[in-house]
Structure formats: C-alpha cells, structure tokens
Amino acid sequence: MTLSYTVNTSVTEALGNKERMQRLIADWAARDWLRLLDFEFANFLWREVPDASPLLILAAALTSHQLGRGHASLDLAATLDDPAFALSLPPEGAYPSDRESPVPLPEEVLRGVNLEQWTAALLHPSLVASGTGDTPLVLVGSRLYLRRYWQYEQGVRARIDQRLTKSEALQIPDLHQTLEVLFPPISGPDKTADWQKLACALAARSAFSIITGGPGTGKTTTVVKLLALLQALELAADPPTSRTVSPLRIRLAAPTGKAAARLNESIAKAVAQLPLAGLKQGEGVRAAIPVKVTTLHRLLGSRPDTRHFRHHAGNPLAIDVLVVDEASMVDLEMMASVLAAMPASARLILLGDKDQLASVEAGAVLGELCQRAIDGHYTPATCDWLQGATDEKIDPALIDANGTALDQAVVMLRHSHRFSADSGIGRLAEAVNSGDTAAVNAVWNKGYDDLALLPLTAGNEATFRTLVIEGSVERAQTGNLIQTSKNDNPRFGYRHYLETLAKKLPDHKENQAEFDKWASIVLHAHGKFQVLCALRRGPWGVEGLNQQIARLLHEAKLIPASEAWYLGRPVLVTSNDYSLGLMNGDIGITLQLPEGQGWTLRVAFPSGDGTQGIKWVRPSRLQAVETVYALTVHKSQGSEFTHTAMVLPDTINPILTRELLYTGITRASKWFTLANAGGVNVLEKAVARRVLRMSGLITE
Numbered sequence: 001m002t003l004s005y006t007v008n009t010s011v012t013e014a015l016g017n018k019e020r021m022q023r024l025i026a027d028w029a030a031r032d033w034l035r036l037l038d039f040e041f042a043n044f045l046w047r048e049v050p051d052a053s054p055l056l057i058l059a060a061a062l063t064s065h066q067l068g069r070g071h072a073s074l075d076l077a078a079t080l081d082d083p084a085f086a087l088s089l090p091p092e093g094a095y096p097s098d099r100e101s102p103v104p105l106p107e108e109v110l111r112g113v114n115l116e117q118w119t120a121a122l123l124h125p126s127l128v129a130s131g132t133g134d135t136p137l138v139l140v141g142s143r144l145y146l147r148r149y150w151q152y153e154q155g156v157r158a159r160i161d162q163r164l165t166k167s168e169a170l171q172i173p174d175l176h177q178t179l180e181v182l183f184p185p186i187s188g189p190d191k192t193a194d195w196q197k198l199a200c201a202l203a204a205r206s207a208f209s210i211i212t213g214g215p216g217t218g219k220t221t222t223v224v225k226l227l228a229l230l231q232a233l234e235l236a237a238d239p240p241t242s243r244t245v246s247p248l249r250i251r252l253a254a255p256t257g258k259a260a261a262r263l264n265e266s267i268a269k270a271v272a273q274l275p276l277a278g279l280k281q282g283e284g285v286r287a288a289i290p291v292k293v294t295t296l297h298r299l300l301g302s303r304p305d306t307r308h309f310r311h312h313a314g315n316p317l318a319i320d321v322l323v324v325d326e327a328s329m330v331d332l333e334m335m336a337s338v339l340a341a342m343p344a345s346a347r348l349i350l351l352g353d354k355d356q357l358a359s360v361e362a363g364a365v366l367g368e369l370c371q372r373a374i375d376g377h378y379t380p381a382t383c384d385w386l387q388g389a390t391d392e393k394i395d396p397a398l399i400d401a402n403g404t405a406l407d408q409a410v411v412m413l414r415h416s417h418r419f420s421a422d423s424g425i426g427r428l429a430e431a432v433n434s435g436d437t438a439a440v441n442a443v444w445n446k447g448y449d450d451l452a453l454l455p456l457t458a459g460n461e462a463t464f465r466t467l468v469i470e471g472s473v474e475r476a477q478t479g480n481l482i483q484t485s486k487n488d489n490p491r492f493g494y495r496h497y498l499e500t501l502a503k504k505l506p507d508h509k510e511n512q513a514e515f516d517k518w519a520s521i522v523l524h525a526h527g528k529f530q531v532l533c534a535l536r537r538g539p540w541g542v543e544g545l546n547q548q549i550a551r552l553l554h555e556a557k558l559i560p561a562s563e564a565w566y567l568g569r570p571v572l573v574t575s576n577d578y579s580l581g582l583m584n585g586d587i588g589i590t591l592q593l594p595e596g597q598g599w600t601l602r603v604a605f606p607s608g609d610g611t612q613g614i615k616w617v618r619p620s621r622l623q624a625v626e627t628v629y630a631l632t633v634h635k636s637q638g639s640e641f642t643h644t645a646m647v648l649p650d651t652i653n654p655i656l657t658r659e660l661l662y663t664g665i666t667r668a669s670k671w672f673t674l675a676n677a678g679g680v681n682v683l684e685k686a687v688a689r690r691v692l693r694m695s696g697l698i699t700e
Contacts, residue, residue, distance in 0.1 A: 015113065018046070021054035025061050027103045033090050038064040045127060045136065055113070055121035056128070060137060062087060062106075063144050072153055072332055072362045073143040073696065076118050083107040088654040115142060143696055149362060152336040153697050156365065159339040163208035163348065164405040175204065175389050178232045181278035182225045185391070192415075193392050196222040199411035200229050201389045202382075207347050210327070210410045212354040212370045214429065215640075215666045216418020219351045220263065223323055224270040224289065226349065230321060231288045235281045247288035248320040253299045255334065255359070257583025259326040259638030260293040261606055267291050295583055296324070296334055297576065300341055307333070311341040319346050326638045327352035332363025332697075354412075355433050357634055357663045368697045373412040377403035418669070424448020425672050429665045432658050437684045450670060452491075456540075456647070456677040465552045467675060468629070469493045471529055471643055491671045492643045494549070494629065497525035498558045498568050501591070508594050515593055516614040519604035522589050526570060530641040531630045532664045533649075534656055540649035540677050545630035553629075565601055565619045567592055572628035572635065580617060585635055587628055590619065633664045644668035648686070650677040656686035 015021070022043070029039035042061040046052060063074040069088060079086040083106040090105070122128045122139055129135040138150040145153070183197040195213075199222050203209035211226075213219050227250060234248050252267065254260040268291040276282035299317070301310025311317050322342065324330065327350040330338070342348055350366060354373060358364030376398025378386075383394045400407070419426025424443060428451060431439035444453050452472075456464060466472065471493030501522045506514040531549065535541035539548075550562035559568045569590040573582045588605035593616065603622060607613030633646070646664040648656070665672055676683055 015054055018054055021057060034061060034065050035068055049126050052124055052127060053121040055118055056124055059122060059144055063146060067146060067362050070358060070362050072149045073145045075143050077115050077142040080110060080113060080115060083110055140696055152332045155336045156339055157697055160208055164409060166207040167205050172388050174233060178229055179390055182228060195411060195413045197390050198386055198392055200226045201386055202411055203349055204229055206409045208409055210350045210369060212352055212373055213413030214353055214416055216416040217413035218417060219413060220266045221270050223351055224267060227289045228274055228285050231285045232279055232281060235284060250290050250321040251299060251319050252290055252293040252323050253296050254293055254325045255296055255329040256585045256638055257295055258585045260295050262638060263293045263325045296338060300337055309337055313340045316343045317341050321347045323349045325351045328356040328366045329359050329637050330365060331359035331361035332365055335365045355659060355662055356637060357659050370410055372407055373410045377407035379403045382408045424451035425665060425668055429662055432661045432665060432687055435658055435688060437687050440687055452673040454673055454675045456675050467645055467673060468531060468549050468552060469495050469556055492528040494529060494553060495558060496528055497522060500525040501568055519591055519614045523606060526589055528642040531645050531647060532633050532636050533630050533647040534633060534660055535649055535653060538649060540647055542630050542632055545647060546627045549629035565590060570628045571603060571625040573625055575624040580621060633660050636667050637663060639667055640669050641667055642669055643671040645673040645675055648676045648678050648682055652682050652685045657689045658687050661686055
C-alpha cells in the first residue's frame with residue numbers, strides 16, 4: 001500500500017470516482033487512521049460488486065472502522081453532523097506529520113453530502129438490505145450495520161423481550177416471609193426504601209432482570225440474597241409428583257478471569273454471612289448457593305479457532321439460573337451468545353455498574369438497557385405488587401404509568417456502603433458522573449484527605465517519580481491543587497510491593513508452600529497501588545508510562561533492570577490462553593523459585609478459583625503479555641486498588657469521557673490521585689463528554 005492520493009482539485013471528487021476513493025481509503029489505512037481490515041473489507045466489496053457507489057464503499061469502510069471502536073453501527077446522520085467526533089479520525093497518535101503528503105480529513109471528504117444523498121447511494125440490492133437477507137450490510141433508518149452485528153442486536157432484544165413476558169405469579173405470603181428473614185425490618189424516621197430488598201423481589205418474578213449500582217452499593221450482597229430467596233422458594237415448593245424437590249441449578253459467571261476471581265472471593269464471604277436462621281431450610285439453602293465463578297468463555301465452552309461455542313440455541317446450558325457479574329464489560333456478540341445458550345425456562349440476572357465504561361468490543365449492552373434506571377419508571381401496578389411483597393414504598397418521582405416491561409425488570413441500587421458522606425472519592429465520582437464541571441471543581445477545592453490533584457509538566461519528573469515510587473508528594477496548595485504528604489497515612493506507591501518482595505523472599509531451602517505464600521503476599525502488596533491511563537500511545541499512554549516508570553524504578557535501585565524479564569516485573573495477559581488457564585486481563589508478578597543451587601524466574605498468577613493458590617508459569621510460555629506499571633482504564637475494569645493514580649494526557653482526545661474518568665476514580669478504595677498533564681481544560685472537556693455508542697438496541 002503506497003500513499004498516492006494528492007489534493008489537486010476538490011477532495012469531493014473521490015465521492016464520484018472509484019479509483020480516487022480506493023486511494024483515499026488506502027491512504028487512511030496506511031496512516032493507521034483505518035485498520036487494514038477496514039481497507040480490505042472495502043476492496044472485497046468492490047471486487048464483488050464493481051458498480052457499487054464510492055459513497056457506499058466509504059460507508060462500508062467506516063462501518064467496519066466504527067465496529068473496531070466499539071460501535072455496532074455507523075450512524076450516517078451523526079457522521080455528517082460532526083465527522084471528526086463521530087469517527088474519531090485521525091485517531092489517537094495517528095496525526096499527519098509535516099513530512100507526509102496531505103490527505104483529506106473525513107469532514108473535507110463529506111462536505112456537501114447530505115443524508116438523503118448518502119442513503120440513496122446505499123441502495124444496492126447486492127450489498128445493502130433493510131432487514132433479513134444475505135447482504136453483507138443492513139441499513140436501518142440512518143444506521144448502517146455489518147449484517148452479523150445487526151443479527152446480534154436483533155437477537156439480544158428479541159430474547160430479552162421473550163423473557164420479559166414470563167413474569168411469575170409468585171405467592172406473596174411465601175415471598176414476603178422469606179424476604180423478611182433475609183432483610184430484617186428497619187424502622188425509624190430516616191428510613192428510606194431498601195433497594196436491595198426491592199431488587200430481590202422484582203428479580204424473583206422475572207426471567208430476566210438487571211441489578212445495577214455504583215461501587216459499594218451492595219450488588220454482590222444483593223444477588224446472594226436473591227439466590228437464597230430463589231432457592232428457599234424452590235425448596236419449600238410442593239413437588240409436582242412424588243419426587244423430591246431439587247435445588248435450582250445456578251451458575252455464576254463474569255466476562256474476564258480477573259472479574260471472576262474477584263467475585264469468587266466476595267461471594268463466598270457473602271454466602272457465609274447470610275442470615276438464614278429464620279428459614280426452615282436455612283442451611284440447605286446456604287449449601288445450594290454456588291461460590292465458584294467461571295468466565296463466560298468457559299461457561300459457554302470455547303472452541304479453538306472459531307468464535308462459536310459448544311453451548312448455543314441447539315445445545316443450551318443445563319441451568320436454571322445464570323448470574324453474570326460485571327455485565328458492563330459484556331459486548332454485544334457475547335451477550336447474544338449468552339442469551340442464545342439460555343434454556344427457555346432459565347433466569348438470567350445481570351449485575352453491573354451502568355455508568356462504567358462499556359466493553360472494548362462492539363456494543364454497550366448494559367448501559368443501553370439501564371439508560372432509564374435512575375428515574376425508575378415503575379408502573380403503579382408494579383409499585384402495588386412490590387409494596388405487598390416487601391412493605392417498601394417507591395418514591396412517587398419514580399412511578400410512571402407508561403413504564404415499559406424492561407423498566408420493571410431493572411433496579412438501581414442507590415446507597416453506597418463503601419464511600420461515606422465525607423469520602424472525596426465518592427463525591428468526585430458522583431460529580432463526574434453528573435457531568436457537572438462546577439461540582440467537580442468544588443470537590444477538589446474542598447480538600448478531601450483521600451484525593452490529590454497533581455499537575456504534570458515536562459519539567460516536574462521528580463514529582464511524578466515521588467508519586468509512582470512513594471505514592472505521595474509534598475503537601476502543597478496552589479489554587480485547587482491538593483497533594484498528599486509522606487507523613488500522612490501511606491498512600492502506597494510501587495516501592496511497597498517491591499520492598500515486600502525483597503523482605504519476604506523465602507530461603508532457598510524452603511518448600512513450595514512457603515513460596516506460594518510469598519507470592520500471595522507480593523500479589524496482595526502489588527494491588528495496593530496502580531497507575532491508570534486513558535491512552536495506549538504517546539508519553540502519557542501505556543507505552544510511554546511503562547517505559548518511564550520502569551526507568552525510574554531502576555534508577556531507584558528497586559528493580560534490577562527495566563527491560564526484558566527481571567525480578568519484580570508485573571505483567572498483564574493480553575489474550576486468553578486456555579492451555580495455561582490465563583485470561584485476558586490477568587496480572588502476574590515475576591518472582592523466582594529454587595532450581596538446583598540457583599534460582600529461576602517464574603511469573604506468579606493468582607489461581608483464579610477463589611482459593612489462595614498460585615499458578616507459576618515460565619516466562620518463555622507467556623506469548624501475549626506486557627509490562628503493566630501503567631494500565632489502561634479499560635483493562636482495570638473489575639479491579640480495585642487501595643490507591644489509584646490516574647494520568648490524563650496533555651491534550652483532549654475522543655477517548656477521554658466522563659465514563660472513563662468515573663471508571664478510573666472508582667477503581668480506588670481509599671486514595672485517588674489525578675495526575676493531569678493537560679490542566680483544567682482537558683479535565684473539564686472530559687467531564688462534559690459522554691461515550692456515545694451507535695446502536696439500535698433500545699430505539700428500534
């Protein structure tokens with residue numbers, strides 16, 4: 001592929017000239033504005049249908065491009081209205097240099113094109129249809145889909161709608177009595193609606209339900225009580241024949257190994273603490289609630305070298321209830337696969353934070369399904385039923401006579417038990433989520449002890465060094481700058497886990513159990529601090545920051561090297577490796593084990609099965625890993641760190657949104673530092689910008 005497009009007349013000539021459009025798409029791909037896949041897809045369509053309009057082929061290439069950005073479709077109207085924002089072209093790190101020949105931007109190419117002209121150019125029966133058929137593209141209104149993703153979207157919504165019609169006529173006395181055991185009544189003038197209790201009641205009567213809420217709102221506690229409720233009602237039911245009633249077959253799953261491991265730990269604790277003394281089948285109910293969590297890929301049965309699974313509509317899962325945690329990370333294709341593999345009689349329960357970043361892959365399923373959750377939209381009939389089942393009253397502001405069937409299956413937990421009223425992290429997350437820049441500035445100005453705002457410039461590497469090594473900087477206040485002191489409660493930096501590694505190293509003659517214990521201690525210490533960033537490229541992205549932090553740690557004599565494999569190197573798995581039992585997003589630490597009279601490097605990973613076990617892997621067997629002193633916010637989903645330091649780049653970028661900020665902030669449990677290279681302008685623009693995924697899941 002060579003750069004051959006030159007602007008010698010009007011760039012719009014490409015819209016009516018096949019050769020010019022081919023060169024334009026080739027130039028965009030050569031500059032990494034488009035993926036090679038997008039370019040090849042456009043060429044394939046033109047080879048198959050040579051008379052296709054250049055505008056059609058451009059739309060096809062852009063639809064493929066949008067899919068790579070997480071959009072299920074290309075919104076033609078939005079693209080014409082603001083091409084740069086809708087397409088994010090040029091993308092991060094791919095801006096033209098002075099040495100490159102000029103290449104037109106999308107807004108220049110599309111200038112003068114209106115929606116009617118563009119949709120008319122798509123009317124080619126061999127390539128585009130308005131619904132069913134075998135064309136590679138589907139046009140619905142002003143949205144253009146690759147057929148496969150249109151089918152995913154249609155399948156997801158159709159299967160959810162089918163489940164929403166299957167609400168069960170539960171006996172209120174049995175339901176009410178069991179809920180009273182699980183949620184002992186609370187009285188007093190300050191009592192508010194118990195949304196955990198309401199969530200259990202609503203989910204118990206529906207074949208499909210969603211429980212959403214921010215960090216610390218009790219999603220795991222709620223779903224464990226929901227499972228106890230379902231098992232108690234099942235075990236108390238009169239058997240239809242002489243057979244003994246069996247407990248429900250329940251499976252727990254999460255989209256990544258890391259999320260599954262974290263749920264493993266929390267759900268076992270929640271099950272052990274269930275208040276079941278008032279239930280006739282109490283301990284039987286506890287024993288019937290699973291505590292083992294698997295990944296969705298393992299649940300469905302991944303098959304090598306194919307995107308298809310062993311379980312599907314023709315071979316459904318043998319389950320009665322499926323709980324999917326961290327559902328915001330589940331993309332459209334995976335959600336379609338999950339729903340297809342569900343038996344018609346089984347329940348699907350989704351848990352997740354609707355305000356977190358959506359999946360990296362196409363679709364923002366949970367966010368779209370929960371877009372009305374904050375305002376409830378419960379019908380009067382639903383509210384009456386809930387009051388009878390729970391004795392809880394719904395705020396009149398959340399009642400809507402025109403509420404949809406989906407609204408009645410979605411519950412938003414509204415009280416955070418993690419962040420108290422004096423928590424800066426909680427207040428900052430709330431302000432960012434509201435999109436209110438004045439509220440964000442007010443939080444910084446209040447001087448919360450658990451927050452720090454650190455400006456980054458080219459000349460203050462010493463301050464950044466102190467942050468990443470010690471976790472803090474000298475206390476100072478300049479305007480709304482609030483920084484933490486070494487003398488305060490320790491904020492933790494990377495020194496903590498590296499010194500823990502050195503101090504706790506067992507003797508060469510110790511047994512394997514001691515080395516497993518050592519690895520567990522080091523992995524726990526590593527989770528005390530994490531640098532997060534928005535971008536992959538550039539000095540403030542993953543690539544630049546990992547190099548910089550490794551160099552700083554080496555200069556501080558905390559690591560023996562800054563490249564290749566060395567003791568203390570943290571690594572991130574970047575693709576699933578089923579032969580090793582490692583999933584995309586797993587983090588391990590390079591440690592050492594005795595070998596003969598010396599030592600050999602091994603990477604220690606948590607076992608991922610809810611135990612304290614360790615998985616030791618030779619570095620040579622890890623084919624898809626990268627150093628992870630800095631981690632993208634996307635990759636951090638499903639994780640929690642005692643101290644999180646989030647780095648914003650020096651210029652605004654389309655990827656910087658309030659959802660990304662919110663997700664980064666809420667990875668912190670005790671301390672959050674925002675290291676901002678771009679100043680107030682970048683922060684305020686990021687707060688004001690939302691993720692807009694192009695989709696018709698709800699609107700069609």
